[in-house]
Amino acid sequence: MPYYAIIRVRGRTGIKPEIKETMKMMSLTRINHCILAKDSPQVKGMLQVCKDYITWGEVTGEMLAKMIERRGRLSGNKRVSAAYLKQKGYDGFEALASNVLKDGVVLNDVGIKKIFRLHPPKGGYKITKQPFPHGALGYRGGKINDLLARMV
Numbered sequence: 001m002p003y004y005a006i007i008r009v010r011g012r013t014g015i016k017p018e019i020k021e022t023m024k025m026m027s028l029t030r031i032n033h034c035i036l037a038k039d040s041p042q043v044k045g046m047l048q049v050c051k052d053y054i055t056w057g058e059v060t061g062e063m064l065a066k067m068i069e070r071r072g073r074l075s076g077n078k079r080v081s082a083a084y085l086k087q088k089g090y091d092g093f094e095a096l097a098s099n100v101l102k103d104g105v106v107l108n109d110v111g112i113k114k115i116f117r118l119h120p121p122k123g124g125y126k127i128t129k130q131p132f133p134h135g136a137l138g139y140r141g142g143k144i145n146d147l148l149a150r151m152v
Contacts, residue, residue: 003101004043005059005067005144007034007118007151009128009136015053022049027115032151034116036064036100036107047139055137057144063152065097070152071116072107080112118151 008028015023026046027035036059037043047056059067072080082092088110090096099105107114131138140147 002039002058003064004037004039004047004056005034005063005148006037006047006054006056007144007147008032008054009125010053019050019053022046023053026050028054030117032118032120034067034118034148034151035114038104051131051138053137055132055140055144055147057140058142059101059148060142060145061094061097061101063145063148064100065093066152067116067148068096068107068112069093071118073113073117074111075113084111118148121147121150123150 006026006028008023008031011031012020012029023029026037027033028050047054068080074080074084080093085092085096090099090110096105096110100107125136127135128137129135132140132143
């Protein structure tokens with residue numbers, strides 16, 4: 001079962017209350033915030049409600065390891081270190097990422113916050129009011145990893 005990386009692209013003004021509440025449920029409160037979500041009917045429904053404000057696609061293990069290493073945070077806004085992962089029983093960032101994708105380990109259970117606060121993408125977004133391939137919104141599939149690489 002794949003995991004989606006979901007990134008908020010557009011801001012907070014002028015949003016319908018239903019979309020605003022759905023984004024709040026997904027913890028996507030600000031631009032360039034990213035979360036991981038399992039592929040399920042409930043998540044797909046939430047994605048369809050918010051499709052005009054977010055982009056999403058299947059994340060790879062390599063990109064997830066890089067996200068945890070560079071942008072993952074513990075409580076108190078502390079960075080995730082290799083020593084911390086050893087203490088929790090993981091050999092490194094790649095081992096944690098593969099366990100998350102294959103075994104369904106939840107980042108909160110390891111002590112890592114579920115929100116990744118990313119940088120704006122190098123080179124910028126395309127048009128933020130049109131769907132992907134022409135713009136930045138909607139489903140991207142595996143191409144989400146290219147966007148994440150520019151944002152990490």
